[in-house]
Each structure stands twice: as C-alpha cells, then as structure tokens.
Amino acid sequence: xxxxxxxxxxxxxxxxxxxxxxxxxxxxxxxxxxxxxxxxxxxxxxxxxxxxxxxxxxxxxxxxxxxxxxxxxxxxxxxxxxxxxxxxxxxxxxxxxxxxxxxxxxxxxxxxxxxxxxxxxxxxxxxxxxxxxxxxxxxxxxxxxxxxxxxxxxxxxxxxxxxxxxxxxxxxxxxxxxxxxxxxxxxxxxxxxxxxxxxxxxxxxxxxxxxxxxxxxxxxxxxxxxxxxxxxxxxxxxxxxxxxxxxxxxxxxxxxxxxxxxxxxxxxxxxxxxxxxxxxxxxxxxxxxxxxxxxxxxxxxxxxxxxxxxxxxxxxxxxxxxxxxxxxxxxxxxxxxxxxxxxxxxxxxxxxxxxxxxxxxxxxxxxxxxxxxxxxxxxxxxxxxxxxxxxxxxxxxxxxxxxxxxxxxxxxxxxxxxxxxxxxxxxxxxxxxxxxxxxxxxxxxxxxxxxxxxxxxxxxxxxxxxxxxxxxxxxxxxxxxxxxxxxxxxxxxxxxxxxxxxxxxxxxxxxxxxxxxxxxxxxxxxxxxxxxxxxxxxxxxxxxxxxxx
Amino acid sequence: xxxxxxxxxxxxxxxxxxxxxxxxxxxxxxxxxxxxxxxxxxxxxxxxxxxxxxxxxxxxxxxxxxxxxxxxxxxxxxxxxxxxxxxxxxxxxxxxxxxxxxxxxxxxxxxxxxxxxxxxxxxxxxxxxxxx
Numbered sequence: 001x002x003x004x005x006x007x008x009x010x011x012x013x014x015x016x017x018x019x020x021x022x023x024x025x026x027x028x029x030x031x032x033x034x035x036x037x038x039x040x041x042x043x044x045x046x047x048x049x050x051x052x053x054x055x056x057x058x059x060x061x062x063x064x065x066x067x068x069x070x071x072x073x074x075x076x077x078x079x080x081x082x083x084x085x086x087x088x089x090x091x092x093x094x095x096x097x098x099x100x101x102x103x104x105x106x107x108x109x110x111x112x113x114x115x116x117x118x119x120x121x122x123x124x125x126x127x128x129x130x131x132x133x134x135x136x137x138x139x140x141x142x143x144x145x146x147x148x149x150x151x152x153x154x155x156x157x158x159x160x161x162x163x164x165x166x167x168x169x170x171x172x173x174x175x176x177x178x179x180x181x182x183x184x185x186x187x188x189x190x191x192x193x194x195x196x197x198x199x200x201x202x203x204x205x206x207x208x209x210x211x212x213x214x215x216x217x218x219x220x221x222x223x224x225x226x227x228x229x230x231x232x233x234x235x236x237x238x239x240x241x242x243x244x245x246x247x248x249x250x251x252x253x254x255x256x257x258x259x260x261x262x263x264x265x266x267x268x269x270x271x272x273x274x275x276x277x278x279x280x281x282x283x284x285x286x287x288x289x290x291x292x293x294x295x296x297x298x299x300x301x302x303x304x305x306x307x308x309x310x311x312x313x314x315x316x317x318x319x320x321x322x323x324x325x326x327x328x329x330x331x332x333x334x335x336x337x338x339x340x341x342x343x344x345x346x347x348x349x350x351x352x353x354x355x356x357x358x359x360x361x362x363x364x365x366x367x368x369x370x371x372x373x374x375x376x377x378x379x380x381x382x383x384x385x386x387x388x389x390x391x392x393x394x395x396x397x398x399x400x401x402x403x404x405x406x407x408x409x410x411x412x413x414x415x416x417x418x419x420x421x422x423x424x425x426x427x428x429x430x431x432x433x434x435x436x437x438x439x440x441x442x443x444x445x446x447x448x449x450x451x452x453x454x455x456x457x458x459x460x461x462x463x464x465x466x467x468x469x470x471x472x473x474x475x476x477x478x479x480x481x482x483x484x485x486x487x488x489x490x491x492x493x494x495x496x497x498x499x500x501x502x503x504x505x506x507x508x509x510x511x512x513x514x515x516x517x518x519x520x521x522x523x524x525x526x527x528x529x530x531x532x533x534x535x536x537x538x539x540x541x542x543x544x545x546x547x548x549x
Numbered sequence: 550x551x552x553x554x555x556x557x558x559x560x561x562x563x564x565x566x567x568x569x570x571x572x573x574x575x576x577x578x579x580x581x582x583x584x585x586x587x588x589x590x591x592x593x594x595x596x597x598x599x600x601x602x603x604x605x606x607x608x609x610x611x612x613x614x615x616x617x618x619x620x621x622x623x624x625x626x627x628x629x630x631x632x633x634x635x636x637x638x639x640x641x642x643x644x645x646x647x648x649x650x651x652x653x654x655x656x657x658x659x660x661x662x663x664x665x666x667x668x669x670x671x672x673x674x675x676x677x678x679x680x681x
Binding site (some may be wrong): 010075108109111112114120121123124127128196197198236237238324326327329362363364437439444448450454457544545546547548549 | 562563564565567568569570572574575576586588589590592600614615616618620643645646662663664666667668670
C-alpha cells in the first residue's frame with residue numbers, strides 16, 4: 001500500500017534519484033518503520049504525564065532518580081552445569097571476575113521435579129544446568145559463598161518453593177538471617193503454560209504455590225523477590241516484542257489479583273515483584289519496550305489496583321540478550337549481536353543483565369565465551385559513556401512514538417485476553433500458544449525469503465565455513481556421581497523424620513494452608529526434590545497441553 | 550496410489566524447547582505432508598510406539614537440551630526391535646558437530662543444525678523417505 005508522497009523527509013516513497021533500497025522497512029517484529037519521524041508522530045505527548053523525570057511516576061525514563069549514576073546494573077550471568085561442585089567453582093570464578101550477583105541454571109530433571117536417579121532423568125542430568133536433588137547438593141553449591149553478601153537468582157518454576165526453602169536452610173547453616181538474604185526466584189508458572197513448557201501441575205495449584213511463596217516471603221524474607229514475571233521465554237518461543245510485553249504484563253496482573261484474593265494488601269507484596277525481558281536485535285523497538293513496560297505497569301498498579309506505595313508502581317527488570325538471535329554459522333558474529341542487544345537493554349534502563357555467550361547456538365558456553373559476554377557488559381558500563389546520563393533517547397520522535405505504539409498494542413491484547421475470560425482461560429483455549437506459533441512461523445518464512453536478513457546465514461554466508469568453535473562437554477560421569485549422591489542421602493537421613501515431613505506436606509497440600517513451613521521441614525529432613533514434587537504430582541496430578549503448532 | 554508422506558515430529562525427554570519442533574511440523578504440513586506432533590515429554594519407547602501405530606514414514610526429532618546421544622539411539626533401538634527399521638529418522642536442533650558421526654552410525658539419516666533451511670529439510674525428507 002503506497003503512502004502519500006510528501007517530499008524529502010516525508011513518509012512517502014520517492015522514485016528515481018531518491019529511490020529507496022526496499023519497498024518496506026521492518027525489523028524483527030515486522031513492524032513497518034517510516035522513513036522519518038517528526039513532531040506530529042508524538043503530538044499530544046505530555047512530559048509530566050507520559051514520561052516524568054527518572055524516579056518519578058510513570059517511570060518511563062527509569063525507576064530510580066539516579067539510575068546508573070548511582071549504581072550500575074547488576075551483571076548477572078546465568079550459570080550452572082554438571083554437579084554442585086563444578087557449578088560452585090564456576091560461581092567463584094564469576095565472582096572473582098567482577099560479577100555482582102549469581103544466577104543458577106538448573107538441569108531439566110531439577111526443573112521438572114525429578115531426582116537424578118529417576119528413569120526420566122537419564123541422559124539429562126547436569127546437562128542444561130546444575131543437578132539439585134536434595135539439601136546436600138545445595139550445601140555444596142553455596143559452599144564458601146556468603147549469602148548475606150551475594151544476591152542469587154534462581155531460574156526455576158514449579159519447584160521454585162523447594163529451591164527457595166533449600167536456599168533459606170543453607171542461610172541458616174551459615175548463620176545468616178532470612179531478613180539478610182536477597183535474590184529472586186523466577187516462580188512464574190503462567191509463562192510456562194504459554195511458552196516455556198516446564199510445567200508440572202495444573203494452573204490452579206501451581207498458582208497457589210506461587211502465592212504461598214509471596215505470602216511467606218512478605219512475612220519472613222523481606223528482601224526476596226518472590227517472582228520474576230518473565231517475557232523472555234515468551235519471546236524466545238517466537239513472540240514479537242509487543243506480544244512479549246503484553247503477555248508478560250497480563251501474567252503480572254494475574255499474580256497481583258491472585259495475591260490480593262489471598263487477602264494480601266497490594267502494597268505489601270508488589271514492591272517485590274520483578275520482571276524479566278528479552279532483548280532482541282531491533283535496537284529501538286527494544287528500548288521502547290522497556291520504557292512502555294514501565295509506564296504501563298505504573299499506571300496499572302496505581303489506577304487498576306489502587307497501590308499507594310510508589311515502590312509498588314515501579315517495574316524493575318532483569319534482561320537477557322536474545323539466545324534465539326544467535327547463529328551457529330559464523331559464531332563470532334554473535335559477540336557483536338550480544339553487544340548491541342546489551343546496549344539496548346542498558347538504554348532501556350534494565351536493573352540487571354545477562355549477556356549470552358557467542359557459542360550458545362552450538363552448546364553450553366565455554367569459560368572463554370562467558371568471559372567475553374561479561375566483558376561486553378563491562379565495556380558498555382565503563383568505556384562507552386552511555387551510563388553517564390539517564391534515558392538519553394527521551395524525546396526522540398521515533399523512540400517516543402514506538403513507546404506509545406507498543407503501549408497501545410499491549411492494551412489491545414489486554415482487552416482480547418479479558419474477552420477470552422482471562423489469562424488461564426486463554427491458556428486453556430491455546431490463545432497465547434497459537435499467537436506465538438504463528439509469529440515464529442512467519443519469522444521463519446521471512447528468513448527464508450530474505451525479507452529479514454541474518455548476517456552469515458541468509459546473507460554473506462560462507463559456503464566453506466567449518467564450525468571450529470571449542471565447545472563445552474558435560475562429562476557423562478556427572479550422572480553416575482549424582483545418582484550415587486542422592487541414593488546416599490536417602491540411605492543416611494533419619495527415615496522417620498523424612499517420612500513424617502512428607503506425610504505432613506501431603507496433608508497440608510490437600511488443605512489451603514501455606515505450604516512453605518512444610519516444605520522447609522521436608523528440606524531439613526533431607527527429603528529429595530523428587531519426593532516433595534512427587535507428593536504434589538499425586539495430590540494435584542500433572543498438566544498436559546494440546547500440542548498446537 | 551500416491552499416499553501422502555507421514556511424518557511424526559517428536560520431542561524426546563524433558564527438553565521443553567518446542568519452537569523448532571512446531572516450526573518444522575508446520576513447514577511439513579504446508580509442504581503437503583501428513584504431520585503428527587507428539588507434544589512434549591515423550592519417552593523413546595512412546596515415540597517408537599506412536600510411529601508404529603501411526604504407520605509413519607519419517608520420525609523427526611527436535612533436540613535442544615543435549616540428551617540426543619542417549620535418547621535418539623534408544624528410540625532407534627525401539628523402532629528396530631519392533632520391525633520399523635525402514636522409518637527415516639531425522640534430527641534437528643542444537644547438536645554439536647562432534648556428535649554427528651555417532652548419531653549417523655546409530656541410524657540418523659539427516660541432522661539439521663540451527664539456521665537450517667526448512668525447504669532443504671523438506672527436500673531431504675522427500676529424497677530419502679522409503680518408497681511405498
């Protein structure tokens with residue numbers, strides 16, 4: 001569809017001398033971009049109402065008044081593989097390299113509540129993260145790491161409450177009070193039904209577990225971020241930036257409502273909610289996404305839920321560069337992609353950032369690749385000057401207009417979800433899954449047609465390329481050692497105490513009591529993760545989805 | 550009579566990264582194949598059983614979690630034990646170069662890494678599928 005030609009600098013398409021390279025310009029999300037943006041694109045933008053200074057409602061320009069001039073973002077590289085010993089050594093290496101927070105990656109059996117000796121775990125122990133079966137593994141994992149000094153993020157969902165309990169018991173062993181420990185559990189089950197698919201139980205009991213942790217931490221672990229409402233996996237599964245933004249905030253609203261339904265005052269728990277976004281290649285769209293997310297959330301919390309504490313209005317977020325954007329072809333190019341994505345996250349005003357390693361399309365990262373990824377953040381922080389002033393792109397016709405556009409698109413999705421009967425109903429109807437599968441497929445077709453260029457893959461490919469990147473291998477011994485350890489733990493513990501703890505957990509699970517105290521007792525009694533998650537498998541059953549593609 | 554080629558797209562084990570599986574399932578469908586997608590969390594024996602029950606010509610495994618060296622050979626063993634040794638087995642996803650010779654030895658006919666061209670995978674499938 002041709003737009004009106006309105007002269008040089010306008011949005012029309014010249015022919016002849018000023019012919020453009022393409023008929024249509026669009027980024028990763030396939031959003032059409034105009035030749036140039038002008039004041040009329042942000043007509044009606046009111047500084048105080050729509051932007052506000054950093055640290056002021058609606059926080060479009062950043063949640064804190066000083067942002068990176070006060071403190072740089074947390075450089076939180078995600079790590080974990082093999083056994084607790086190996087991951088502990090990697091953590092110590094990262095802390096020594098200048099990383100300021102830990103982030104634990106668990107292996108698939110741990111994420112899904114299976115012990116390492118379960119038949120389903122065969123071949124997967126220690127592969128995508130560290131294997132944790134019992135408190136014994138957690139003690140080794142955190143050995144020599146002072147839990148009052150380091151904050152830890154744990155990427156886990158259905159068994160998040162179990163890992164949190166293990167963390168709290170290790171803190172006790174170190175003599176660190178629960179009011180001293182800080183960190184985040186991902187604990188976002190809705191995005192699992194929508195995209196990541198590491199669910200175990202049906203939605204209702206799963207959300208109850210999450211609200212239990214919110215309630216428990218509100219009372220006993222005040223510095224803990226009880227949930228990281230995650231768009232990352234939604235995006236990686238194929239969503240566009242607008243879908244990522246909309247679905248994530250819709251999930252956030254669902255949790256807020258669930259916690260309020262439990263009887264918690266919104267201002268009691270909202271300041272401890274955090275978010276997690278992806279950062280893809282479309283530089284300005286990504287920056288706008290963070291800005292729109294903050295403004296939307298602030299308005300939702302204040303206007304829709306009546307939160308009064310300004311901290312409840314603030315959307316604080318972790319960001320990760322887009323794993324899905326990395327290529328197996330010419331893997332060194334990924335270093336550049338990651339740097340640009342990281343820069344977008346910083347200009348977007350993230351509170352914490354993980355930069356991916358360039359070899360991730362090939363296998364788990366090597367130490368060298370992890371170091372380059374971390375150095376990328378340090379170079380942005382220390383050498384480029386972008387952290388010297390806050391939200392430098394504010395007022396840009398393009399960035400403000402994109403911010404507005406993303407906000408409107410998200411609101412349109414909120415209305416659609418509402419019309420479907422809310423987030424859980426929309427999940428049950430396959431709405432999100434279908435939207436994401438459609439976007440993923442459309443993107444794949446754009447790659448194929450060359451409409452979207454990936455350097456080194458569908459353009460500038462090297463037909464003679466041989467992949468020669470060093471890759472990390474997980475020793476097959478890991479599984480054998482891990483199985484030995486979990487069996488030893490079961491043999492050595494006080495069997496009566498363990499059985500009693502599990503029986504009481506079962507009883508409480510059938511009631512509506514908060515489960516955290518029961519989980520803590522199971523953990524102290526060295527019940528394994530598989531045993532605890534197994535109680536719930538029996539009581540609540542497992543969730544199976546219709547496979548939509 | 551020409552029968553459509555039947556493909557079973559499967560995810561094995563606990564690996565829940567299903568974007569690739571869904572994209573390839575849809576690409577096969579758009580290319581005129583009959584497609585069955587297993588969904589997540591399938592054991593090798595379940596996939597073999599489904600392949601036999603559905604009488605498929607092709608089993609396409611998508612793997613991103615690194616368990617391919619354990620689970621794919623197990624699947625092939627189950628297929629062979631049940632007499633379905635002419636089913637074309639393909640694998641795609643994050644599979645390190647070093648593992649390819651082993652998987653081929655085990656009977657995987659084609660392995661497609663990240664960034665593979667969908668049409669190439671479809672063409673390979675057409676060329677190598679058993680002829681009815």
